[in-house]
Amino acid sequence: MSATEIKRKVTKTVRCxxxxxxxxxxxxxxxxxxxxxxxxxxxxxxxxxxxxAGCDIVRLAVPDAEAAEAFGEIKKQAKVPLVAxxxxxxxxxxxxxxxxxxxxxxxxxxxGSAERVRAxxxxxxxxxIPIRVGVNSGSLEKDIVQRDGGVxxxxxxxxxxxxxxxxxxxxxxxxxxxxxxxxxxxxxEAHRIISGLTDHxxxxxxxxxxxxxxxxxxxxxxxxxxxxxxxxxxxxxxLTGDPVQEPVLARExxxxxxxxxxxxxxxxxxxxxxxxxxxxxxxxxxxAGLGPLEEERRKRGLANITVAVMGCAVNGPGEAAEADFGVxxxxxxxxxxxxxxxxxxxxxxxxxxxxxxKVKEYESL
Ligand code: SF4
Numbered sequence: 396m397s398a399t400e401i402k403r404k405v406t407k408t409v410r411c412x413x414x415x416x417x418x419x420x421x422x423x424x425x426x427x428x429x430x431x432x433x434x435x436x437x438x439x440x441x442x443x444x445x446x447x448a449g450c451d452i453v454r455l456a457v458p459d460a461e462a463a464e465a466f467g468e469i470k471k472q473a474k475v476p477l478v479a480x481x482x483x484x485x486x487x488x489x490x491x492x493x494x495x496x497x498x499x500x501x502x503x504x505x506x507g508s509a510e511r512v513r514a515x516x517x518x519x520x521x522x523x524i525p526i527r528v529g530v531n532s533g534s535l536e537k538d539i540v541q542r543d544g545g546v547x548x549x550x551x552x553x554x555x556x557x558x559x560x561x562x563x564x565x566x567x568x569x570x571x572x573x574x575x576x577x578x579x580x581x582x583x584e585a586h587r588i589i590s591g592l593t594d595h596x597x598x599x600x601x602x603x604x605x606x607x608x609x610x611x612x613x614x615x616x617x618x619x620x621x622x623x624x625x626x627x628x629x630x631x632x633x634l635t636g637d638p639v640q641e642p643v644l645a646r647e648x649x650x651x652x653x654x655x656x657x658x659x660x661x662x663x664x665x666x667x668x669x670x671x672x673x674x675x676x677x678x679x680x681x682x683a684g685l686g687p688l689e690e691e692r693r694k695r696g697l698a699n700i701t702v703a704v705m706g707c708a709v710n711g712p713g714e715a716a717e718a719d720f721g722v723x724x725x726x727x728x729x730x731x732x733x734x735x736x737x738x739x740x741x742x743x744x745x746x747x748x749x750x751x752x753k754v755k756e757y758e759s760l
Pocket of ligand 1: 664665666667668669670705706707708709710
């Protein structure tokens with residue numbers, strides 16, 4: 396029994412290394428290194444940390460020929476698919492593709508002539524890799540901005556569709572589309588519009604959301620609101636600072652929406668004067684123990700489940716009975732439920748241990 400399921404839009408599928416993007420495949424998590432790409436060792440170290448934190452695909456900026464060369468070295472050793480991020484110089488995109496890029500990200504608007512874009516497209520076709528195209532609200536074509544009297548959600552979507560059509564007209568279909576604004580409302584609306592205009596998979600995010608708590612909250616709301624509408628095939632949280640915090644938050648957003656396979660939706664009450672156990676401690680212990688269990692459930696393809704930990708008999712039995720596993724606490728003890736049935740009464744100090752054991756043993760598919 397998981398949270399209400401989000402009905403995702405089914406898009407076309409593209410392959411980035413061993414990760415499938417779109418077509419109803421799990422929403423892949425991306426991040427971007429902020430090391431100097433020419434520093435192969437430091438970049439590989441950061442890529443490994445990103446992978447350990449749950450990143451499925453890593454993007455690297457390739458600002459010059461030396462970086463394109465280093466990209467090849469990094470690609471040989473990295474254990475995740477790599478995307479080359481290119482601006483302005485189409486030759487760098489071609490070099491990165493030749494050096495093993497699993498995907499390239501370009502903005503055709505700053506690559507130059509159609510011939511240059513075609514040269515990148517031909518190289519991508521030859522290697523069978525996808526191209527991500529799209530726009531940030533800051534890079535809209537002047538004619539769109541002038542016509543609309545400023546940047547609008549529809550204008551952002553239209554600009555991205557120009558890039559999509561440019562590639563489609565070159566008979567290229569392995570496209571991932573991205574549009575980004577730092578304005579949450581405009582960003583969500585632009586994603587709604589583009590989702591209705593194309594079946595190519597969407598890379599979603601909220602650009603320049605800042606750092607620390609504010610950036611995290613902005614990202615969770617901004618990206619979460621798009622995902623909640625069933626839009627998005629791959630995602631990146633963008634935070635100022637160590638990129639490793641990005642996949643960590645991305646997973647939390649997916650988990651909160653029931654979009655992370657094998658995850659446990661943990662429901663717990665805020666506590667009040669009726670609470671007669673140390674609920675914060677119990678919830679903390681359960682949370683701490685869930686990580687490896689969720690990882691195991693994910694590997695085994697098991698379904699999401701809900702665990703409810705409630706402080707008393709007012710809302711407790713109802714919530715606990717709704718969950719796959721739940722406990723409604725009393726004075727120093729808890730009444731354990733599973734799928735609506737009472738199992739047993741257990742002492743407060745054993746609740747977390749017993750719940751974690753139940754999750755471990757639960758085989759739901
Ligand atoms: Fe208070 Fe009970 Fe509600 Fe928890 S479930 S907040 S203890 S009334």
